[in-house]
Amino acid sequence: MAFRDRDSGSYAAGARLSRRGLIRGGLGVAAGAGLAGGLSACGSALSAGIAGTQLAPGTVMYWNLFGGGDGVRMVAMQDAYTRSPGASPLQAATFAWGNPYYTKLTLATVGGAPPDVAISHLTRMQNLATANLLTEFTDDMLSMVGLSPSDFNQTPWEAQKLNGKSYAIPLDTHPFVLYYNVDVCQKAGLLDGDGNLKPIEGKAGWEAALKAAKDVTKAYGASVSTVGDTATSWRWFTTLYSQRNGNTPFLGDGGRKLTYNRELTLDTLAYIQQLTKSGLMPANTDYAGAQTLMFTGKAGFYLEGEWEITTAQAVKGLKFGMAPVPTIFDKPAAQADSHTFVLPRMDRTEDQLKRAMGFIKFLLTQSMTWAMGGHIPAYLPIKNSEAYQKLLPQANYAKAAEFAVYDPPAWYSGSGSNFENITGAQIGLVQQGLATPQAALDSIRSQLEIYARTESPL
């Protein structure tokens, strides 16, 4: 749920509103009750602000962006921290995800009052680090709480580095995966003796599986959102594009150049269009609609990030499984991002640093709770644990974290960014059959070139 930026935008505004409304309303009441009352209420905050001291010394301030099921699980992990022996008092705040969150984090850091620890998407922390808003994690800092780089899945660990320095500690990887309806796939003969999906290989294998599922559903083979959710369209395209030999990153030189392989891009777009044109996949369905098709047995497969596991589990009577996106082209790949812990730039005392690192370490050890929500833990002691190996269907797609492909770095790129919106909108039109691959790529190019030409503000 936390990822559905586009289509839940107007309703998310309501949630954001209530908090801001409360704060503003509170200020109004304070002003109404008289200056004296107002001043005494925020006296400590005011003096801390003027003196530039910490608001609540000895406390860990933690910002995150988790709503829905992720939010509930994160609160459970925070509670576990608070209950643990030797824990510092914790002040956690949750904000609406996407641009508003990173805006707040940036302004707080520039303004000199950031939280001690914050969550950031891996593709977004690159920009924060480039803008010099983050503190580097040195090996010394890691060993302070008994961590080392080898404790983490190397794919996200390498991806978070900027100029060879670490600025983030990955919590998870959340790749684009394949969901399947067990009843449909059973009837279509796509499952093995254990009830798991038989391997699907290559274009021929993929199309054969979709046809078999379509014969059962009498509607579609697989569903993926095509309308109203630009991010999903981008994820689907870049997953397939990255599976091809000879693909090059979509953007190069930190976003100053468009470096996609033109031939492969056009061919991949044409393939995506062919899947909807032939009726194997729906041409017009939005985020919720694509889910419903699979949940109600009108499609055998559904493609989306693993976080929709919570939604699928809540559907009564639905038997479903999950697997990495099949290798439809030359090599395995899946679009992904990671949630990471970052330390916003500020002067920290030894104690402050210890508290922050202790908090991060503790949450990492709680990765099992986090994994319930579908995210693949980046912390290997948990990922390799027996408990996680037995956690189904999570463990079935865990290897997707090894071939995760992150969005190309650029000041206008990252999850929920202008880059995803521009490319995704055009890919959506290709899926719907409203634009030819050529027209879509021309439009993407002309829009991205404006950003590529613009000097990076970071």
Place this chain on the structure above:
Amino acid sequence: MTTAELQTTATVARPSRFDDEVGGPRTHGMTRAGWLFLAPFAVFYILFLIWPVIYMLITSFFNTSMVRSGLGSFAGLANYHEMLTKPDFWGALWHTIQFTIYTTPPLVILSFVFALLANRVQHAQWFFRLAFFVPFILPSAAIALIWTFIFTPSTGLWNEFQSLLGDPAPLPVLGTPNLAMIGIAITTVWWTIGFNFVLYLAGLQDIPRELYEAAAVDGATPWQQIRSITIPLLSRTTTLVLLLQIVASMKIFDQVYLMTSGGPGVSTQVLLGLVTNTAFTDNRIGAASAASVLLFIVILIITLARQIVESIQNRREA
């Protein structure tokens, strides 16, 4: 500009012509005292209003970044060129004008009608004045909250009312691209009508009773009285209300940010929303300044156009 203003104020502060004739030293002392009294305000005015405007003008020619100190590299007119060739900018400008078109007529006409009606009430007039003005004192966050509740899809007051009238699937106001701006406009009318209402009420109470009595004696109907006495005598108030309203509507931000954050899609994204996104999300202060300057120019053009229309009207009357 500030200097001129301050001196004018100081001149006005002179108590009488007598002082003037008595001459120099005393006047000089008065001027200095005037300056002194004005200083606290002047410092804040320059620091927080004049300087930011100048700074905005300067940064609009540079690649100024939020996260880097200094002005950044010189961009020339690149920021302006970018904004003027960007569909987002023109979309946001159109939505801003759309909002102004939706809100200005009702806010001027309805407030006039309500003031007229409230002015005729003999008993408990205070209640009506209060009732119309109370929403205006609420903060924008509170009114956005109230109206988001009313417009909640399916279960909100408005959608339930539509269901009662027999609409099986009423559209969510804030979730439908061509309804969202109307929803925000209705919220704004409800919220800010009290201000114009009070201005009109004050104007109405300035009109001498005798005029109406004389008209009544001559046999004018109430409608004729309104048309020939009230509306012409309130023309100055109308001019003021109209100007303030257009400027206020062009500056729309709070309600949009709080109720739809520019959505669905970008169907309610207004110019100040674009400016804040560019400045604080994309970290591009320079480009945002250019957009602000362009909005400033648009408001200036509208104000000038209105001024010209008014002076033509005045000439005709004369």
